[in-house]
Amino acid sequence: MSSSISKTYRSFLNKMTEDKKEYRKVFLLFAYLFFVVSASTIGRTAADTLFLSRFDNSYLSLMYLPQALVMITAGIVFQRFSPRVRLETLLKLMIPLISAFVLISRFGVGLELRWVFPVIYIGYDVFNFLMIVCFWQFATSVMDQRKAKQMIGLVGSGGIMGGILSGFGLKVLVPLVGTANLIYVYAGLQLLGLVVVFVILGMTKDQGDSKPAQVRKASSKSSSVQQKGGLFASVPHLKYVAILAAALVVSLTLIDYQFKVILRGTLQNEALAGFMGSFYGFSGLIALCVQLFVSGRVITRFGVMTALLIFPIALFAGSLGILVLPVLAMAVVVKGSDKVVGDTIYSSVSQLVMFPVPPEWRNKAKGFLDGIVRNGAKGLAAICLLLVTRFVAPEKLSYIVLVLLVVGIFAGIKVKKAYLTTLLSNLKTGGDDLQKVELNLMDSVTRQILIDALNGSDKQQALYAFGLLKETSSFDLTLHLDGLLRHSIPEIRLEALAYVEMKVPEGFEPVLQELITSEHVQVRAKAIIALSAYAEEDYVDEITVHLEDSSVEVQAATIAGLVKYYSIEGMFRAVGKLKDMMESGHEEERIAMAALFGQIRVKNFYKPLISLLQDNSPLVRIRALESAAILHVPPLLVPIIGMLKDSKTRRYAIDALAAYDEDDVLPQLAPYLEQQEISLYLPAVFERIATQRAMDMLFACYEKAPYALRDRILESLQRMSKQLLQPDSRKVEGYIFQELTLYAQFAEHGACVVGVDDYAEIEKMIGEIRTAITRRVFLLLALLKDGQTMQAVYLDWSEGDSRQQANAEEVIDQTLQGTLRTEMAKFMAGSRKLSKVTASKVELNLHLSWLAEQGDEWLTQTIQYHTLRKSETVVNVELADLMHRVQLLRRVSLFQGLTSRDLSVIAKRLHKLAVEQGNTIIREGDPGDSLMLVDEGRAGVYRNKKLLGELNLGDCFGEMAILTNSARTATIKAEDTMVLWRLDSSVFYDMMFDQTSIAVEMMKLLSRRLRSELERGQEKAQASAVEQGEELADDQGRALVEGQGEDQVHGQVRDQGRDGNEEAAQSELVLAQSEAAAAAVQEPQAATDLTRDEVILRRILVLQKIDLFAHLGPNDFMWLAQMVEEVAYEPGEAVCRAGDFGDTMYGIIEGSIRVHRGSEEFALLGEGAFFGEMAIIDSGPRSADCTAKDPAVLLQLHRDLVLSFCFQNIDVLRSMMRVIADRLRGMI
The missing domain is CATH 1.25.10 (Leucine-rich Repeat Variant)
Structure with a gap:
């Protein structure tokens, strides 16, 4: 028992330590609400007592209507004008003004001016309303929204405590100072609240909600362009919350009338004030217990939506009680439920349902609810009282209350679905339409777009269009074959020849005979097979001649054509050449033979592939795997599976196995x-x-x-x-519970190494393992629920701000049920940091032993190494050497940000080199294909035989060469006998095929370095421009166009010609730019309003121009095209500004975009260009301003979408990394 209490106490202290700043803020908000509610209770009591002591019951019912009208007016004015003023400014002005009006009203009361009493009866309610509304807006703007569900109860208890102390305090104050002098206390408490506001503002400068962001205007030319709706469209659950709130307010107003009528018939003056004080005190005391011990548990255990219904159900039961027993005691119980349940559970929940709403809509929604709905409901209740109380006894009003509460409960049930919609809309889902669609190629306009692309000069677009059209049964591709067989792009000719072989259309033999003489080897080979497909005796001799062609590929194609289409005669003609090539020792011929069996497509010819699959040449094995995928015969399975071990053949082995x-x-x-x-x-x-x-x-x-x-x-x-x-949902849930248990076990056993210097690396690794477990938990959840939603939840919870984290937790709370929901709520609400626990040596060894037994090889090796070192025992030589290499790799700037686990993978791929003194390690101008680390000795760096510097232990060289294979920029000679560690480029890329995390982290690092170089280059260029004039400024602009990291020019750059003889260092980049600029997006001139098919196709044709996506297939482009958004910009409107946080890249569908800094223009981008791609890698600041020059329609591609989709393809990763490295190479 004592250990359990001690553990709980330690947990509480750890939580307080971790969230010290947040708890301080919460306690200040507690004090602020305490003063607000205390002032409200005392002011309300003073106004009620003064009014009821001077007017009878008939006036009481009359007061509800003007009270409601004034409140509605105040609410509308507040909602309309408050967003124009910063919230803290509003509080600083409003609280002193309210206090001044309260003090003035005291003089009217002292003069017994009869009109003052109804004025303060209404006016104090307005003041209290404004103070409470402003408090909650202020609280939600400064609280950490991820912790809101746990801490909002503590904040709310400040109001309850204020109600208790002010309630009991009234019994003491009234006899001492009198009812009228309570007004001074009312004003004083409000001013104390202002003091707390100033203290909180000092802690949280500039954390208030900013003004609403400008809503982006949607493009009128596309039905898929994102459009923003009004308040109800942006907050879908608001209408149901409003109905519930209105039903409750009308019900509470009627209940309040019942309570006051019964109360006035029993007590007067000071006795009335004293009773009300006691009532507020005791009900507040009970409410405090509910808030501290019940409210939070109910919300956490049952969720926001269930907790929302508790209050209306409690009022329903109480109203039934008044019908049965209409006495003061029952009225007190029903009225007390407003305090005990309404001011605790319902109050907290009504604030929580607004937390997922974006800041630009949240204050409007709260203003609408508090100022219009609730006060409008009070007006409706007032009219009801005026009409009904003349004919119905007060206790009979419960019938109306019961009907209203049924309506409210029904609305509360409907809130859940709309509330979940609000949550999901604020997650990083990256798109609206998650369903895959197919293009409707029956549409004439869509087909014409494809035909234009097919005949165009853009290779990617032409290949994509060909792939779609050839699969369309209603489209006759034969009509276009003649042009396609003569197309300027060889890849299109090859596709057309494959189509001819498959369909064998009449009349194309002359074209094929012409192509057989083509200078392009692959076209010639494919033309031979296509001609062979006609199986005409007239062509057999013409085909046989090519068995002696100078090209091995053509010879193999001739054999394939003869064997496949000319039966025994063809086999007879080809067998001699086939045998010679099979026995050849030349790699080229073996490659051709390996591909030949796939071209023949005869399954009985599989046996030679068994030996070819074990060939020493990777290219031979790859071609053999491609043939095996075509034949897919069972005897080849075992050797194919063995090919998975080799990174060079793995991709092809996977393709082959998938074909079976x-x-x-x-x-x-x-x-x-x-x-x-x-x-x-x-x-x-x-x-x-x-x-x-x-x-x-x-x-x-x-x-x-x-x-x-x-x-x-x-x-x-x-x-x-x-x-x-x-998969089986019960198994999925079981695995989730296992992972959650494992997560807690790593926290428990890892606590002993927290803060211990010798085990800092182990602590970091445990954190990495727990992060991986977290990711697996959400991947498992994605198998139970919508995968896109769960991924968005994970991203928001792991990377988002406090509001996004709170939204993520609430989605889980609303989506899951039962034990799974409870365990996930605990998991997400808990701390992600390891808590330090002091352990004895024996306990420490037990914890380390458990960690070492978990099957993580690198963790086990690290524990073993550090344990042996600490005990001064001899460490295994191989293990010590591995750890030494990891430490060397830590010094390589290229690998900064990689985990020790990633570094250990790289360390195992290092190759040791010994270099004698005086030998040259690398020579200036030679191709660079490796990175080297100095382990022993010293080397000199020379350029043009001039010594530039020295390399010593821990230094490295060749960082960029490993990524780009660029030429060496200096000669390095060994000044002493040296030991080096070498990492080859091919090995490094093969390793990244298995370790995607390494590629991602390195791209982020390269991107940040590129940004730094850009900023440094821009500063130097600006200084140089001042000294040397406009000529160098122009040169700087051109350099920025060629090397711009964030908003890189990849498309059509108008008014800037290209010289074909640029420097070699820029050649790859210029080539990428010229290819991307080759063709603008083809659009039908007659189409103004585009169909969905045309929109999707238009997007695809833009996406295909982005070289980062060069390796995506047709289905991938289709998926991306559905997920991106289209946004319209007017001339002069900024798309992004230098220094802004970036998480989106753009492609231009229509119009043009200026890339500039201030008035200095770097480039003008036209249709088909894209920019901002660096933002999807590291979400860093923008490097330049981008502004629409003409009316423009852009594609928006969010970072989360790219991370979730494109990084699954290692080819995309490689492409992106080479693009970044090439740019960086050109900058340094």
Whole structure:
């Protein structure tokens, strides 16, 4: 028992320490609300007592209507004008003014001016309303919204405490100072609240909600362009909350009338004031207990939506009681429920339902609810009282209350779905339409766009259009074949020849005979096979001649054509050449033979592939795998599976295995799931097979799988689930609970190493493991619920600000049920940091032993190394050497940001070199293909035989060469006998195929370095321009166009010609720019209002111009085109500004965009260009201003969308990394 209490106490202290600043803020808000509510209670009591002591019941019912009208007017004025003033400024002005009016009213009361009493009866209610509304707006603007659900109860208890103390204090104050002098206390408490406001503002400068952001205007030319609605469209659950609030306000007004009528018939003057004080005191005391011990648990356990219904249900039960027993005691119980439940659970929940609303709408929504809905409801209640009380006894009003509460409860039930819509709309989902659509190629305009693209000069667009049109049964591609076979782009000719081979259309033999003489080897080879497909005896001799062609590829194509289409005669003609090539020792011929069996497509010819799959040449093995994928015969399965070990052949092996029928391949794959060296690559195979049986088999091995394999299994399962495949939901939940338990166990066993210098690396690794567990939890949730939503929840919770984190927690709270919901709520509400726990040496060793036994090889090695070092025991030589290499890699700036686990992977790929004194290590001008680390000795850096500097222990060289294979810029010679560690570029890229996290982190680092170089270059250029005049300023502008990191020019750059003889260092970049600028987006001139198909196609044709996406397939482009948004900009309107936070890249559909800084223009981008791509890598600040020159329509592609989709493709990662590295190389 004592240990449990001690553990709870330590947990509380740790939480207080972690959130010290937030708790201080919460306690100040507690004090602020305490003063506001205390002032409200005392002011309300004074006004009620003074009024009721001078007017009878008939006046009481009359007061509700003017009171409601004044409140509505105040609410409308507040909602209309308050957003124009900063909230803190409003508070600084409003509180002193209210206090001044209160003090003035005291003189009217002292003079017994009869009109003053109804004025203060209404006026104090208006003041109290404004103070409460402003408080909650202020509180939500300064609180950490992720912690709001846990801490809002503490803030709210300040109001309850104020109600208690002010209630009991009234019994003491009234006899001493009299009812009228309570007005001075009322004013004083308001001013004390202002003091607290100043203290809070001193803590949280500039954290208030800013003014509403400008709403982006949607393009009129596309039905898919994002449009913003009004208040109800932006806050879908507001209408239901408003109905519930209105029903409750009318009900409470009627209940308040019942309470006061019964009360006035019993007590008068000071006795009345004393009773009301006691009532507020005792009800507040009970409410405090509810707030502290019940409210938070109810909200956490049952969720916001269930808690929202507790208050109306309690009032419903109380109103039934008044009908049965209309006495003071029952009236007190019903009125007391307003304090005990309404001011606790309902008050907290009514604030929480507004937290997911974006700041630009939140204050409007709260102003609408508090100022219009609630006060309008009071007006409606007043009219009801005026009409009904003349004919109905007060207790009979409960019938009306019951009907209203039924309406309110129904609205409360409807809130949930709309509330979830609000939550989801604020997550980083990256798009609206998650359903995959198909283009309607029956549409004439859409087909014409494709035909224009097919005949255009843009290779990507032409290939995409060809791929779509050839699969369209209603489109006759034969009519265009003649032009396609003569197309200027060789790839289009090859596709057209493949189509001819497949369809064998009449009349194209002369064109094929012409192409057989083409200078392009691949075209010539493909033309031979296409001509062979006609199987005409007239052409057999013409084809046979090419068996002696100078090109091995043409010879292989001739053999394939003869064997495949000319039966025995063709086999007879080709067999001699086939035998010679099979026995050849030349790699080129073996490559041709490996590809030949796929071209022949005869399954009985598979046996030669077995030896070719084991060839020493990677290219031969790759071609053999491609042929195996075509033949997909079972005897080839085992050697194909073995190819998964080799990074050079892995991708092709996956393709080959995926081509098999599941009945053949799955039984063969099952045993390999337990083999560590191959199992990591099998999820990709199961993903490609994509059947329910494949999913079940893959998921079945999750429990026993090591952590790295679990990650890959879940990633593959997530992509498989998009094809409507589903795993067993009970197993999924069970695995989630296991992961949550594992997360807590790592926290428990890792607590002993927190803050211990010798184990700092282990502490960091435990944090990395817990982060990976968290990701797996959300991937598992994505198998139960919508995957896009769960991914967005994870991103918001792990990377978002406090409001986004709060939204994410609330989505989980509303989406899950039962035990899973409870455990996930605890998990997300808990601290992600390890808490320090002091442990004895024995306890420490036990904890470390548990950590070492968890199957994480690198963690085990690290624990072993540090434990042996600390005990001064001899460390294993190999382990010590690995740790030494990791420490060397930490000094490489290129690898800054990588985890020790990532560095250990790189360290294992390093190759040791010994260099004698005086030898040259690298020579200036030679191709660079490696990075080197100095472990021992000293080297000199020379350029033009002049010594520039020295390299010593821990230094490295060749950072950019490993990424770009660029030429060496200096000669490095060994001044002493040296030991170096070498990392080859090919090895490094192969490693990133398996370790995507390394690629992502390195791209972020390169992007940041590029930004730094840009800023440094811009500063130097600006200084140079001042000294040397306009000529150098122009040169700077051109340099920025060529090397701009954030808003890089990749499209059509108007008014700036290109010289074909640019420097070699810029050649790749210029090539990428010229290719992207080759063609503008094709659009039908007659189409003004585009159909959805045309919109999707238009987007695809823009996306294909982005070189970062050069490796995406047609389905990938289709998916992206549906997920991006279109946004319209007017001339002169800024798209982004230098220094702004960037998380979006843009492609231009229409119009043009200026890239500039102030008045200095760097480039003018036209249709088909894109910019801002660096933002999707590191979300850094913009490097330049981008402004619409003409009316423009842009595609918006958010960072989260790219991270969730494009980074699944290693080719996209490589492409992006090379683009960044090339730009950086040109800057330094």
